[in-house]
Amino acid sequence: MRPVATATAAEREQPRGFLSGLAPEVRRQVVIGLVVLHYLLVIGLGGWYNFVLYSDLTAARQEVAGYQSELAMQQVVAAELNAARAAREELEARRLEVYGLLPDAVAVPTVVGRLEALAAGAGGRLVDVQYSPPDWNGDRGQVYMSFVFEGGFGALQNFVASVNASVPSLRWDVLEVAPADAAGREIVMYADIQLDVVAERPAGAARWEDYPVQAVEAAPLPNPFVVQVPVRVPLPELALRGVVHQNGRSVALLSVDGETHFVEVGHSVAGLTVVNIAPEAVVVRNGDRTVEVRLND
Incomplete structure (x- = not known):
């Protein structure tokens, strides 16, 4: 029987593995x-x-x-x-x-009728209206027109304002205004204008016939052709009651419309300015008129 080796307690406490030798x-x-x-x-x-x-x-x-x-x-x-x-x-x-502002080419006679109606409504008349066939540029064209307006100056102003409001596609080229009578109360206007027209109206475009005709009363301007006749205001009744000369000073006793005033050269009474005092006369001025008032006249 072989003897069995046994480990002591010290040997059992020794660590095993790769650290056992450390x-x-x-x-x-x-x-x-x-x-x-x-x-x-x-x-x-x-x-x-x-x-x-x-x-x-x-x-x-x-x-x-x-x-x-x-x-x-x-x-x-x-x-x-x-x-x-x-x-x-x-x-x-x-x-x-x-497009609603542009008349069709076939509507030019209608435009002429509107112009004549506007002239009559303004108190004037339109005569000798002439126009040409459209001058086309694509689907847009221009109609060249001329006419003569006769009437008063105020009627002319209203006519032009009404045309501008009622026919926006119309453009004034040449305007010549002259008096028709010696007093200048009646005038004649010779006008050359252009009217824009359309050849074909696209779908959905407004119709020109629907554009309203508007009679406009323009702000009045003075008539430059009216002949202004100056009106002379009659002078008041004048009478010289006396003249006093003393120490180089002259004072006149002047009656104006029955009211007596003591005046010297340079004084003004009732719009009259005394310009000279003579021994028996006084000279007064009213505007461009000069009057001599003599003593006892």
Whole structure:
């Protein structure tokens, strides 16, 4: 029977493994180093993981900000498109409305009738009306027209104002106004005008016939052709009652419409200015008239 080897208590307390051959103090330091290394690895892995998460979060935030910026830009572009669409619709509506100011080429005789009616309504008359065929430029044309207006100066003012309000497509080219009588109360106006007409009216455009005829009473202006006849105001009744000369001073006793006044040269009475006092006469002036009043006349 072979003997069985048994370990003593001291041998059982000895550590086994790669640290078994190290001194206790060294072994303790190695263990501490391993623990520290373990924690460093854990911290490093955690930091790397946090960095990856932060990078992903930053990228996600940037992507969201980009989407928000694109969305805001789309809203701005949509608003600009809506504004441009509204402006285009407004311009189109105005364009169609402007067509209502333009008569058709076949309506030129109707325009002439309106002009004649406006002249009669203003208190004058239209004579010698002439017009040419339209001169076309695309679908727009110009009709050259001439006529003569006869009437008073106030009637002429009302006629011109009424034409401007009722036929907006008419343009005055040449106007020549002259008196028709010696007093200048009746005048004659020779007029050359252009009338814009349209060849074809687009769908939806306003009709020219719907444009209202407006009789306008213009602010009155003075008639430059009226001959002004000066009216002389009669002088008051004058009488010289006496003249006093003393110490180089002359004083006259002048009666004006029965009222007696003591006057000297330069004095004014009832619009009369004394310009000279003689021993037996006084000279007075009224405007451009000079009158000598003698004693006892």
